[in-house]
Structure formats: C-alpha cells, structure tokens
Amino acid sequence: MEKKIGRQTLRLSHPPAIISHANIGGRHEGRGPLAAYFDELSDDGFFGEKTWEKAESTMQKRVLSRALEKAGLTASDIDFVFAGDLLNQCIGTSFGLRDSGIPFYGLYGACSTMGESLALASLLLDGGFGHRTAAMTSSHFCTAERQYRMPVPYGSQRTPTAQWTATAAGCTILEAGGKGPVVTHVTCGTVEDLGITDANNMGAAMAPAALATLTAFFQDTGTKPSDYDQIVTGDLGQLGSEILQDLMEREGYPLGANYNDCGLLLFDRKRQDMHCGASGCGCSASVFNGYLLQQLENGTWKTLLFAPTGALLSPTSSFQGESIPGICHAVLIENKV
Amino acid sequence: MEKKIGRQTLRLSHPPAIISHANIGGRHEGRGPLAAYFDELSDDGFFGEKTWEKAESTMQKRVLSRALEKAGLTASDIDFVFAGDLLNQCIGTSFGLRDSGIPFYGLYGACSTMGESLALASLLLDGGFGHRTAAMTSSHFCTAERQYRMPVPYGSQRTPTAQWTATAAGCTILEAGGKGPVVTHVTCGTVEDLGITDANNMGAAMAPAALATLTAFFQDTGTKPSDYDQIVTGDLGQLGSEILQDLMEREGYPLGANYNDCGLLLFDRKRQDMHCGASGCGCSASVFNGYLLQQLENGTWKTLLFAPTGALLSPTSSFQGESIPGICHAVLIENKV
Numbered sequence: 320m321e322k323k324i325g326r327q328t329l330r331l332s333h334p335p336a337i338i339s340h341a342n343i344g345g346r347h348e349g350r351g352p353l354a355a356y357f358d359e360l361s362d363d364g365f366f367g368e369k370t371w372e373k374a375e376s377t378m379q380k381r382v383l384s385r386a387l388e389k390a391g392l393t394a395s396d397i398d399f400v401f402a403g404d405l406l407n408q409c410i411g412t413s414f415g416l417r418d419s420g421i422p423f424y425g426l427y428g429a430c431s432t433m434g435e436s437l438a439l440a441s442l443l444l445d446g447g448f449g450h451r452t453a454a455m456t457s458s459h460f461c462t463a464e465r466q467y468r469m470p471v472p473y474g475s476q477r478t479p480t481a482q483w484t485a486t487a488a489g490c491t492i493l494e495a496g497g498k499g500p501v502v503t504h505v506t507c508g509t510v511e512d513l514g515i516t517d518a519n520n521m522g523a524a525m526a527p528a529a530l531a532t533l534t535a536f537f538q539d540t541g542t543k544p545s546d547y548d549q550i551v552t553g554d555l556g557q558l559g560s561e562i563l564q565d566l567m568e569r570e571g572y573p574l575g576a577n578y579n580d581c582g583l584l585l586f587d588r589k590r591q592d593m594h595c596g597a598s599g600c601g602c603s604a605s606v607f608n609g610y611l612l613q614q615l616e617n618g619t620w621k622t623l624l625f626a627p628t629g630a631l632l633s634p635t636s637s638f639q640g641e642s643i644p645g646i647c648h649a650v651l652i653e654n655k656v
Numbered sequence: 657m658e659k660k661i662g663r664q665t666l667r668l669s670h671p672p673a674i675i676s677h678a679n680i681g682g683r684h685e686g687r688g689p690l691a692a693y694f695d696e697l698s699d700d701g702f703f704g705e706k707t708w709e710k711a712e713s714t715m716q717k718r719v720l721s722r723a724l725e726k727a728g729l730t731a732s733d734i735d736f737v738f739a740g741d742l743l744n745q746c747i748g749t750s751f752g753l754r755d756s757g758i759p760f761y762g763l764y765g766a767c768s769t770m771g772e773s774l775a776l777a778s779l780l781l782d783g784g785f786g787h788r789t790a791a792m793t794s795s796h797f798c799t800a801e802r803q804y805r806m807p808v809p810y811g812s813q814r815t816p817t818a819q820w821t822a823t824a825a826g827c828t829i830l831e832a833g834g835k836g837p838v839v840t841h842v843t844c845g846t847v848e849d850l851g852i853t854d855a856n857n858m859g860a861a862m863a864p865a866a867l868a869t870l871t872a873f874f875q876d877t878g879t880k881p882s883d884y885d886q887i888v889t890g891d892l893g894q895l896g897s898e899i900l901q902d903l904m905e906r907e908g909y910p911l912g913a914n915y916n917d918c919g920l921l922l923f924d925r926k927r928q929d930m931h932c933g934a935s936g937c938g939c940s941a942s943v944f945n946g947y948l949l950q951q952l953e954n955g956t957w958k959t960l961l962f963a964p965t966g967a968l969l970s971p972t973s974s975f976q977g978e979s980i981p982g983i984c985h986a987v988l989i990e991n992k993v
Binding site for chain 2: 322323326327329369370372373398399403405406407408409410413414416417419420421422423424425426427428429435438439442443445446447448449450507508509510512631632633634635636639641644646
C-alpha cells in the first residue's frame with residue numbers, strides 16, 4: 320500500500336495509538352471553560368521557579384512526567400521525543416528535557432508544533448523505528464510577551480485582533496500497536512504568506528496556511544469536511560477562523576458546525592476579556608491533550624482532524640518590514656473502538 | 657530485521673542515497689582551506705539583500721536551488737524538506753523556503769541541525785514515506801553575532817576560546833534507491849549538560865554531548881572508532897575536540913588519526929585568526945556538503961561517521977545563570993560503490 324497519497328498527505332500503514340496524554344495550565348486556563356479537562360493547574364505563573372523561562376521548562380518537565388505516569392511508564396520506555404516551543408532557541412524544551420535522557424529531536428514550528436511533533440512521532444512508529452514516542456510543546460504568556468511584544472509590567476493596551484498566549488503545555492505518548500485513538504493520516508504543511516504584516520493579527524496571517532493544509536488533506540484523501548466528526552484548527556482565534564471559513568467555502572470545502580479552533584475553546588473570550596482568543600504552542604497542546612482527546616476516548620467523536628497553525632515570524636523579521644509566513648500541520652486521529 | 661539497535665541507534669533497512677548536495681559560503685570561507693570545495697562563494701556578506709537576516713534566507717534559497725539543479729530536479733520533486741537555523745524563530749529557514757512550496761518540517765537543533773535534518777530526512781525515506789527529501793541549514797556570522805553576542809560594529813575583543821560563526825549554508829538531497837553514498841545508521845542525541853556556563857566556550861559545553869552520542873553509537877553498533885575511515889564532529893573547535901578526545905579515550909573508545917572536526921577544517925585558524933575555529937549550523941553544513949561528501953564520492957573514504965553538535969543555550973538562559981546543554985546527532989554514511 321502506497322503511504323504517500325497526494326503531494327502532502329501520508330496514510331499510515333500501522334497507525335500508532337495515543338496511549339496517554341497530559342496537560343498543564345496556569346491561572347487563566349484554570350478559570351476558562353476547559354478547566355475540568357486539565358491534569359494540573361497552577362495559580363503560580365512561576366510554577367515554583369524564579370523566572371518565567373524556567374517556569375516554562377518546568378511545565379514541560381511536569382507534563383511529560385504526568386503523561387508517563389498515567390501510562391505507568393518511565394522516561395526510559397520512550398524511544399524518541401519530538402518537542403519544541405516559542406522561545407528563542409527553544410530553551411523551554413531543551414532545559415525541560417535536560418534530565419530526561421530521552422533521545423530528542425528538537426522542532427520549531429511556532430504554534431503548529433503540537434501538530435508537527437505528533438506527525439513525526441507517529442511517522443517514526445509507523446516506520447518501525449521504535450515502540451513508543453512522545454510529542455510535546457508549551458508556551459507561557461509572560462515569556463512570549465516579553466520576547467515578542469512588550470515587558471509585561473508595561474501593561475500595554477492590546478488591539479482588538481490580539482490573542483492571549485496560553486500558559487500551558489501538553490504531551491502525548493504514542494505506542495505502536497497500543498490501545499487508544501490512532502493517528503491514521505498526516506498532512507505536512509508548506510510555508511504560506513499572503514502578505515499580512517500586522518504582528519498583532521496572527522489569525523489573519525495563519526489562515527492561508529490552514530487553508531492550504533486543509534484543502535491539501537481533503538484533496539489528497541478524496542474526502543470533504545462533513546466526513547469528519549470534528550475539525551479543529553489552532554490557534555486562529557475569532558478573526559482567523561472566520562477568514563478560514565470564508566476561504567474554505569470559496570475553495571469548495573465549506574466547514575460546518577463540526578469546525579472549531581483551539582484559540583476559541585481555551586478561554587471565555589468575553590468573560591475573560593481575551594479579545595480574539597487564545598494562542599501559543601501551549602494552546603493547541605493543552606486543548607488537544609485534554610478536551611479533544613477525551614471526546615475521542617469517550618466516544619463523542621470517532622474522527623478528529625487536528626490542524627494547529629503557526630506564524631513563522633520573529634520580532635526581527637517584523638522590524639525589517641517582512642510579512643508573516645504561516646504553516647499548518649494536520650493529523651487525522653480516529654477512535655476505532 | 658529490527659531497525660532499533662540499542663537505546664539511541666537506528667539501522668536503516670533501505671538506506672537512502674545522497675544524490676546531490678550543495679554549499680555556499682562567504683568571504684572568510686572563500687579564503688579558507690576548503691574554498692575549492694564550495695559551489696558558490698560570495699564576497700558580499702549581504703548576498704545582494706538589505707539585511708543580514710535576509711542574506712541568510714537567500715543563502716538557504718540559493719543552496720537549495722543549486723542542490724536541486726545539480727540533480728536535474730525542481731522543488732516539486734522533493735517530498736519533504738527538513739531544515740532549521742540559529743536565528744530566533746528560525747527565520748533564515750522559514751523565509752528561505754517561503755516560495756518553495758515543499759512540505760516542510762522545521763527543526764531546531766542549534767549547530768547539530770545538519771545531523772538532525774539528515775537523520776529525519778533519511779528515516780522518512782527508509783520508512784517508505786516518500787521518494788526524495790532534502791536536509792538543509794545555514795548560519796551567518798553577522799546575524800549570529802548581533803543575536804548572541806554584540807552588535808558587529810562594536811568590534812568587541814574575542815576570547816581565546818571563542819569560535820567564528822560560519823557564513824555558510826548546505827543542502828543535501830536524498831533519494832530512496834538512488835545512486836550515491838548511503839545513510840545506513842542514525843544515532844539520535846540526548847540533552848547533555850555538565851555545567852559549563854561560559855558562553856564563549858561552546859566547544860567545552862558541547863563535548864559531553866558528542867561523547868554521549870558517539871559512545872552510544874559505538875555501543876549500539878558493537879564497533880569501535882578504528883572501524884571507520886573518518887569520524888567528523890562539528891563544530892567543537894580546537895578546545896572542544898581536544899576535550900572530546902580525552903573523554904573518548906577514558907571511555908575506552910580512543911579517536912585516532914581518522915578523527916576531525918568541521919570547526920577545524922573550515923578555516924585556517926592561525927592565518928585567518930579564528931581562535932578556536934569555526935562554528936554555526938553553516939559550518940558543519942558547508943563542510944559536509946562539500947569537502948566531506950566529495951571524499952566519500954571520490955573513494956578516499958568508504959565510511960564517514962558525521963556527528964554535528966549543538967549548544968542549546970540562548971542569551972536569556974545565560975543571563976539567568978543557566979549552564980549550557982548540548983546535543984549531538986550522528987549519521988553513518990557509507991559509499992558502497
């Protein structure tokens with residue numbers, strides 16, 4: 320059976336199972352509508368550390384431990400971990416994994432990292448390169464603000480199109496031949512850039528990437544949006560997901576009531592004053608490794624097309640007048656039970 | 657046949673071939689001992705662009721084009737590209753690949769990225785997920801200096817342990833069942849940190865990672881350093897490679913005259929006043945995709961164990977008093993002709 324179907328999509332011949340998952344969040348995540356779907360919530364944004372960057376590493380360390388613990392495993396049971404984050408040089412991840420001893424492939428896919436890590440962790444198992452892999456990512460509101468925007472104590476006013484970076488992390492453990500929802504298809508993204516230059520409007524910048532990857536998925540698999548119980552992008556937010564819905568309709572793949580976005584799920588935008596919604600690697604990661612996977616596990620959905628999006632900008636590229644390229648990596652997860 | 661042998665090493669069952677490769681360098685690379693092994697050299701550090709960051713993207717764009725051209729291919733012939741760089745949010749890569757349309761998995765492995773990208777590009781082909789893949793990375797002296805150290809115009813004095821970031825890029829094209837040297841084994845690195853805190857002594861910080869990955873490779877494969885025609889780390893530089901040689905000897909795997917380091921090969925340290933040698937993702941990438949692969953292709957060597965090393969620090973982690981974790985990804989390349 321040919322694994323590659325179409326330009327971007329791979330059909331796995333031995334779909335690995337998601338045997339465990341965990342997520343961790345901060346104060347705002349704990350006051351949002353998905354609070355009950357978190358394994359751990361902390362009111363302390365420092366997670367017991369002295370700096371926010373160390374806090375982010377600690378979130379990754381804890382969420383990996385928790386996911387392993389839930390499966391009755393230890394770090395030595397994991398063949399490879401695929402992980403990354405938003406921080407310069409991905410220090411959230413490298414310091415988080417420093418004591419784990421797990422063979423590690425570092426990724427940078429901005430907020431698409433949960434999709435990218437799940438894709439590669441699944442492909443390595445399908446290829447027979449190991450028995451168990453982990454996929455993980457994180458973000459922290461305070462590390463992201465001071466790196467991408469302004470020091471948090473300035474209390475800068477936010478534009479209506481702005482999104483709120485989630486202080487959260489998520490980890491998925493996959494096993495070849497294991498028990499649980501399985502990853503059956505992977506669609507690798509391409510870099511898309513339609514010329515958006517407003518770094519406070521990431522949703523608009525990332526929507527074309529989601530469009531490209533989702534239409535590639537439907538074309539490659541010969542399916543349509545209504546064939547799936549749930550399609551979830553992340554983190555396009557309110558404006559980005561409206562743009563995506565418009566664009567998908569024009570392309571002949573209208574998204575219906577089965578469509579949602581992690582950026583709209585994590586917070587109560589109105590009550591929590593979150594403008595266009597949530598963002599950050601940790602948004603998709605924590606929504607996926609809690610609420611979304613639980614809906615698959617409890618049978619609410621049988622199929623979930625998960626498509627996290629990332630904006631591949633840096634403050635330097637914006638200062639130099641560049642537009643904002645985006646990328647979206649999709650994985651199809653099915654509960655065959 | 658079991659693909660996973662030992663904790664970190666994979667033996668490929670259908671070793672993909674390196675069918676094409678290209679490299680590009682700047683002024684210092686063009687005045688160094690490997691000048692004749694470059695596909696393109698530019699005296700203009702801006703590579704025709706207005707900023708150094710855009711120059712780095714242009715290097716990636718050009719080196720990919722050149723590698724494709726040498727194989728008589730176009731971007732649409734490549735199933736996946738694995739790439740990354742040292743810049744915050746890896747903008748060298750994402751802007752470099754913006755117009756390519758190639759499905760892209762972004763990596764962050766610091767200066768180990770050429771090893772990481774080769775490893776994953778090889779594994780995807782061995783797993784039957786495609787026919788051709790590309791692995792690519794770059795670095796630029798001026799983008800690295802202003803991001804990691806000081807603005808270049810300051811003309812800061814360099815410490816004797818400092819290395820000089822290469823202004824260079826390299827790209828490898830792999831093909832399942834193709835003609836050329838083949839990737840037969842891949843050893844995935846772990847994050848290693850022995851507590852070095854001097855950000856001007858990367859060689860010392862990365863040597864423990866090279867030790868961990870090389871000893872894992874020899875243990876997993878049941879071989880010893882003298883079994884290989886050439887073992888090349890990168891970019892440990894003078895001090896780091898001396899430390900590695902000491903450590904390997906103590907572990908019972910002494911490295912002999914068949915050992916070298918990309919950081920020692922790229923520049924004439926004395927004549928070019930390069931202190932401990934070259935560094936940067938582009939160092940290993942350009943040495944590998946020129947001099948090293950040519951030695952395999954012309955039969956000088958039949959086996960090359962290539963083990964680029966990366967320092968997983970950021971200026972922020974150093975400011976916060978953290979030590980410097982390292983990682984090393986190794987690939988074994990054999991010319992079976």
